[in-house]
Amino acid sequence: MNSMALEIRNLAKQFGDKVAVNNVSLQVPTGSFYGLVGPNGAGKTTMLSMATGLLRPDQGSALVNGVDIWAAPHEAKATLGVLADGVRQFDRLTGRQLVTYAGLLRGMDREEVATRTEDLLRVMDLGEDGDKLVVDYSAGMTKKISLATAMIHSPKLLVLDEPFEAVDPVSAANIRDILNDYVSFGGTVIVSSHVMDLVQRMCSHVAVIDGGMLKASGSVDEVRDGMSLEDRFVDLVGGRGTSEGLSWLRTS
Numbered sequence: 001m002n003s004m005a006l007e008i009r010n011l012a013k014q015f016g017d018k019v020a021v022n023n024v025s026l027q028v029p030t031g032s033f034y035g036l037v038g039p040n041g042a043g044k045t046t047m048l049s050m051a052t053g054l055l056r057p058d059q060g061s062a063l064v065n066g067v068d069i070w071a072a073p074h075e076a077k078a079t080l081g082v083l084a085d086g087v088r089q090f091d092r093l094t095g096r097q098l099v100t101y102a103g104l105l106r107g108m109d110r111e112e113v114a115t116r117t118e119d120l121l122r123v124m125d126l127g128e129d130g131d132k133l134v135v136d137y138s139a140g141m142t143k144k145i146s147l148a149t150a151m152i153h154s155p156k157l158l159v160l161d162e163p164f165e166a167v168d169p170v171s172a173a174n175i176r177d178i179l180n181d182y183v184s185f186g187g188t189v190i191v192s193s194h195v196m197d198l199v200q201r202m203c204s205h206v207a208v209i210d211g212g213m214l215k216a217s218g219s220v221d222e223v224r225d226g227m228s229l230e231d232r233f234v235d236l237v238g239g240r241g242t243s244e245g246l247s248w249l250r251t252s
């Protein structure tokens with residue numbers, strides 16, 4: 001078994017003059033629950049997109065369970081499930097059809113796909129909305145159905161860009177339970193999130209990225225170094241603004 005579920009080597013990406021990801025290397029151990037945090041525009045989505053075969057890097061490589069995602073995409077993607085940020089789904093399908101389609105696309109047996117689709121709709125609390133078109137789903141429902149499509153083929157590594165955004169607290173707790181269970185049986189999860197408290201409680205490891213660069217990485221306890229993750233984060237990425245604020249917004 002490969003000891004690294006994901007190995008990012010010197011990834012870089014530039015959009016015009018903007019360096020979005022600047023020579024980042026990161027190792028994600030198999031069986032870890034890895035949080036990726038950073039301010040808006042830090043480069044998290046760009047890095048995850050390159051590491052999961054969605055965006056071609058200018059430089060560097062990414063190995064998924066030991067397989068280079070750009071050199072051998074089919075082999076690497078067979079063990080990978082991705083919840084990408086802002087990627088449109090085939091939203092003229094119903095939720096049930098979309099998850100079924102994701103399973104069949106992975107070459108799975110039709111009966112197995114049907115069983116797993118019902119299981120996933122149930123745990124995502126979408127059972128009653130399974131026959132509704134995805135275009136008519138709310139933001140949180142869309143997030144949950146996308147998560148189901150990422151999990152149907154029981155991948156070894158799940159890469160989830162902001163999986164809890166727009167998801168209600170009960171569904172979020174259910175998803176956390178599913179992910180914890182998945183990790184306890186040997187799966188690896190990478191989540192990007194802005195919720196430090198959640199990352200501190202949920203993750204075993206964390207990486208802090210800012211300005212396209214890796215500021216810190218390791219176990220959550222190593223990175224937070226006796227502080228709360230939130231305080232450590234503010235420390236690493238620069239303090240809060242000290243401006244006077246919007247005086248014109250004061251109505252009295």
Ligand SMILES: Nc1ncnc2c1ncn2[C@@H]1O[C@H](COP(=O)(O)OP(=O)(O)OP(=O)(O)O)[C@@H](O)[C@H]1O
Nearest residue numbers: 015018019020038039040041042043044045046047
């Ligand atoms: N397709 C693109 N074209 C031009 N610039 C881009 C593109 N994608 C990302 N960028 C820029 O690259 C930088 C990193 O963006 P990215 O989406 O990776 O950040 P992020 O850490 O995921 O942010 P957020 O937390 O707000 O989702 C930003 O300055 C963004 O404007």
